[in-house]
Amino acid sequence: xxxxxxxxRPLSPHLQVxxxxxxxxxxxxxxxxGHALIAGILLLVWWLVAAVSGPDAFAAADWVxxxxxxxxxLTGSVWALWYHLLAGIRHLFYDAGHMxxxxxxxxxxxxxxxxxxxxxxxxxxxxxxx
Amino acid sequence: xxxxTPRKAATGLGSARSGTSDHWAMxxxxxxxxxxxxxxxxxxxxxxxxxxxxxxxxxxxxxxxIVTALFVIVGMVHFMKGTRIMIDDYFQHSARKAAIIVSVIxxxxxxxxxxxxxxxxxxxxxxx
Numbered sequence: 560x561x562x563x564x565x566x567x568r569p570l571s572p573h574l575q576v577x578x579x580x581x582x583x584x585x586x587x588x589x590x591x592x593g594h595a596l597i598a599g600i601l602l603l604v605w606w607l608v609a610a611v612s613g614p615d616a617f618a619a620a621d622w623v624x625x626x627x628x629x630x631x632x633l634t635g636s637v638w639a640l641w642y643h644l645l646a647g648i649r650h651l652f653y654d655a656g657h658m659x660x661x662x663x664x665x666x667x668x669x670x671x672x673x674x675x676x677x678x679x680x681x682x683x684x685x686x687x688x689x
Numbered sequence: 690x691x692x693x694t695p696r697k698a699a700t701g702l703g704s705a706r707s708g709t710s711d712h713w714a715m716x717x718x719x720x721x722x723x724x725x726x727x728x729x730x731x732x733x734x735x736x737x738x739x740x741x742x743x744x745x746x747x748x749x750x751x752x753x754x755i756v757t758a759l760f761v762i763v764g765m766v767h768f769m770k771g772t773r774i775m776i777d778d779y780f781q782h783s784a785r786k787a788a789i790i791v792s793v794i795x796x797x798x799x800x801x802x803x804x805x806x807x808x809x810x811x812x813x814x815x816x817x
Contacts, residue, residue, distance in 0.1 A: 593771050600764065603733060604799055607757075607806035610744050611813070617741045624737060633737075637730065644726055647719050654716065686734045 582661075585668040589646040592639035599636025602629065637682050642675035711770050718767040722760070729760040749814025754807050761803040769796040 602624065609620035623629050649667050652658045658667055703709070732753040736744055748754050772792040780788050 590771075590775060593768070594775070596764075597768065600761065600768075600799065604761065604803045604806070607748065607810075608802050610741055610748075611806050611809040614741060617744075621741075640726060640730070644723060648723070651716065651719060682730060682734075686737075689735070 580661075580665070581668040581672075582664040585646060585671050589643060589650075592643040592646075596636055596639050596643065598632050599639070602632055602636075634679070634683065638675055638679040641678040641682070642671065645671045645674050645678075711773065715767065715770055718763050718770070721763045722767060725756065725760045725763065728756045732756050745810045746814055748807055749810040754811050758804055758807050762800050765796045765800045769793055772796075 606617075606620045606624050609616040624633070649658065649671060652667075658664060732747075736747050736753070739747060748757060769792055773789060776785055776788045776792065
């Protein structure tokens with residue numbers, strides 16, 4: 560216990576007055592989007608199984624997929640997938656020892672946020688054109 | 690004097706008790722999913738809105754069928770290992786073990802359902 564720093568430690572603010580850095584927000588969102596993607600994959604797998612189960616089962620699943628709820632889940636999943644993909648690319652850079660400076664991490668965070676929204680809009684535009 | 694090597698002393702450490710093998714598996718599946726994701730989005734995007742017969746014929750073709758099967762299998766393995774990291778962070782003791790068991794059973798159930806549906810579509814397409 561001799562070399563414990565007792566006087567000069569950074570003060571830990573209260574959780575509610577702690578300003579989350581954008582890199583922390585994007586890091587948390589990586590885990591959230593990864594887990595939330597289960598909704599989209601479950602909907603699609605249900606849809607596939609229903610298609611081989613019979614016309615009635617498919618009609619029910621297809622109705623959900625094409626309803627406003629299905630549109631919401633699938634559009635949300637497209638964004639979550641692009642977000643998780645871009646954040647995953649950053650993780651591969653992190654693992655290789657790059658972009659670990661605060662300013663780089665901040666810029667990459669904004670690139671992930673903006674990039675995921677742009678890619679989602681592009682995906683939706685392409686989907687409605689074709 | 691300890692005869693154990695530093696490598697042996699580190700084996701099995703970490704919150705997952707499996708050293709870095711999970712991390713490496715996540716890296717490999719991340720690269721695979723990076724390639725698969727655009728193709729998966731295209732093949733599903735083309736299928737949404739099709740009537741049942743056309744949908745079965747679509748996923749019965751090799752490229753959409755293989756891309757979709759690969760995405761679900763690799764994606765769910767990636768999901769199970771990702772959930773494992775979250776479980777290791779937030780749960781302890783028997784709750785942790787129960788959560789891992791549920792997550793692995795759930796993951797493989799989703800894979801089995803998707804592979805079954807896709808295999809049936811492929812076989813059905815051969816029959817016609």
